[in-house]
Amino acid sequence: MARNLDPKCRQCRREGEKLFLKGEKCFTDKCAIERRSYAPGQHGQKSGARLSDYGKQLREKQKTRRMYGVLEGQFRRVYFAASQSKGVTGERLLQMLETRLDNVAYRMGFGASRTEARQVVRHNGVLVNGRRVNIPSYQVRAGDVIEVAQRAKDHLRIKAAVEAAESRGFPDWIEVDAKALKGTFKSLPARAELPSSINESLIIELYSK
Numbered sequence: 001m002a003r004n005l006d007p008k009c010r011q012c013r014r015e016g017e018k019l020f021l022k023g024e025k026c027f028t029d030k031c032a033i034e035r036r037s038y039a040p041g042q043h044g045q046k047s048g049a050r051l052s053d054y055g056k057q058l059r060e061k062q063k064t065r066r067m068y069g070v071l072e073g074q075f076r077r078v079y080f081a082a083s084q085s086k087g088v089t090g091e092r093l094l095q096m097l098e099t100r101l102d103n104v105a106y107r108m109g110f111g112a113s114r115t116e117a118r119q120v121v122r123h124n125g126v127l128v129n130g131r132r133v134n135i136p137s138y139q140v141r142a143g144d145v146i147e148v149a150q151r152a153k154d155h156l157r158i159k160a161a162v163e164a165a166e167s168r169g170f171p172d173w174i175e176v177d178a179k180a181l182k183g184t185f186k187s188l189p190a191r192a193e194l195p196s197s198i199n200e201s202l203i204i205e206l207y208s209k
Contacts, residue, residue: 057206064198068097069114074137079207090200091191098189101126101146102136108176108183109165110148110158125152140185147182 051059065075082092097103102111102118105126111117118136120126126133127147128140140146148158158181166178173193176183 054206057202060199060202061206064097064200064203067195067198068100068103069118070097070137076207079203083207088191090204091194093203094191094194094198094200095188096139098194099140099185100136101128101133101138101140104140104146104174104183104185107165107171107174108146109162109170109178110146110181112157112161112164116157116161120148120152120158123152125149125155125158142185142187144185145182146185147180153181 061075065072070078078096079089079093082096083089085092098107102114102121105111105121106114106117110126111120121136122134124132124134125148127149128138129145132149152158162176162178162181166176170176170183171189171193173187173189174183174185
């Protein structure tokens with residue numbers, strides 16, 4: 001299975017903003033963006049050149065792809081599916097990324113980061129409607145019940161991640177029982193409930209060329 005092995009903090013610095021790839025570290029002053037907000041590399045501090053329209057579109061796509069932890073081929077397939085579905089393509093794109101099982105598990109606090117939540121899913125640590133699902137890209141639907149498998153409920157990292165997520169608050173489109181390590185996906189999130197730092201129109205412009 002192909003994976004992006006680039007250092008997480010370098011990815012955030014390249015995009016110039018927090019992508020929350022390192023779990024709790026991203027919420028502390030140890031975050032790389034807090035310490036070095038310029039791009040990585042020898043010429044990182046000098047990379048202030050004005051971007052072309054194509055450059056802005058590319059950076060927005062790369063930022064979104066890295067945020068959700070998907071590869072280029074996967075991202076293209078999600079875009080194509082979004083463009084073929086009913087509704088606004090940009091909003092559907094973000095909804096389809098948010099309803100991936102690994103992302104929903106992350107939103108429910110079953111992992112401190114999307115990478116950690118994806119690992120929990122991959123290792124058969126998550127049940128959907130009582131059935132074990134180990135496919136991170138599985139599309140969760142309204143009404144689905146997601147919970148940590150019994151054998152994984154004693155893992156301290158999962159418990160700590162859920163407690164941290166509960167202290168920050170869960171999105172309105174999910175309902176989580178932190179003690180039972182169980183949650184319900186209530187409905188598709190509206191655009192106002194999705195990350196405001198993403199400009200999906202730039203991604204649509206890039207792929208529409």
